[in-house]
Amino acid sequence: MHIAHETGRKLTRIALGIAVCLMICSTITAAQTVEKSARTSPMAPFLSDIENGINRAASAAATVRRAGPLVEQAQLQLSQGERGEALASYQEARSLLERIPPSIMTDALLRSFSKDLDRIISSLGSGQPTGGALLPDPLQQDDSRRVIRQYLSYYQGKGRATLELGWKRMGAYQPTLEAILQKRGLPPELVYLGITESGFNRWALSPKQARGIWQFIPTTAARYGLAQNAGTDDRIDPIKSTIAAAEYLKDLYATFGDWYLALAAYNAGERRIQTVMARTGVRDFWEMRKLGLLPRETANYVPAVLATISISRDTGKFGYLSIVTPSSSDPRLKSHVVFALPFPQEGLTYR
16 A cells, blocks of 8 residues: 555656646747747737646646556555456556647656556566576676675675575575476576575564564565464465565566566565655666665665575585585574574675
8 A cells, every 4th residue: 555655646746747847838938939029919829828738737637647546556456466457457547648648748757657657567467577587697787796796705704604504594495485486487596585584594583573584574474465363474484475475576576677676675665665766766776776765774685685696606606615404403493583684784885
């Protein structure tokens, strides 16, 4: 519901922006014409042009506002797992935008919103968020290279024991959990998100009551069908919680169309990332990070996940010549803990 409310506010801002921008442009154009023709022409035609422009903008704004409830409905349907219904609602909202005159569709905010709808519709329609690996090359982007390498160094030094422990805990679960992700069209490498989230400790409990490998808070867990009562907490079940995490990640990718933003939303919450996008117009994770628009934890979380994935692809290159299999004698593998984040919050460059 938070997503729906934020989307509604965003639509209202877009609608008002269209009306105001067109009104200003119409006024300026008319004023310039009046200045040239005031001595020979009456004012009435120019005032009429201004009025017509404002009316066109108001009509477009009303159309966008009509699309708002449809998008809110689609977001709710998507959160409830009703993908077909959500797709139909998104498509109906998109069809409304097609009625707006081309002269008004040139507005940057409206074009951006229209593209967002196209992307979400395409993602839901295909049923496959993405294929293959999470990244073709984790170090290919200038904006990401330095911070990912910082985490690579950390996991080769002070963080090595933490990463190895996460691998131990993952152990025999890994092939099964990767298959769950892959079956849903997700990169199987997302399994390593569990190491960054919890050190793959299924008993992990955070101060915010996030629990399990995937660190579901109670509300999100309930949203994705994980039972929580006096005798049961599905968040600690590796299979059930991974199925829920896969559905959540699939929905995040459908919403943002970008794995960096989807991972950031997994950590900070969808509403937080959508608020940044609506307030600033920035739609790139690395740019958000560079501008300091994200919480420090989220800004570091995504690079930490990518560094873990990089190491998993070539363990020998990073000094992990062998991953020790779980041992029942290791008490850390079964400990009930209030979990501290497995990646450092201080000491690494934020920007």
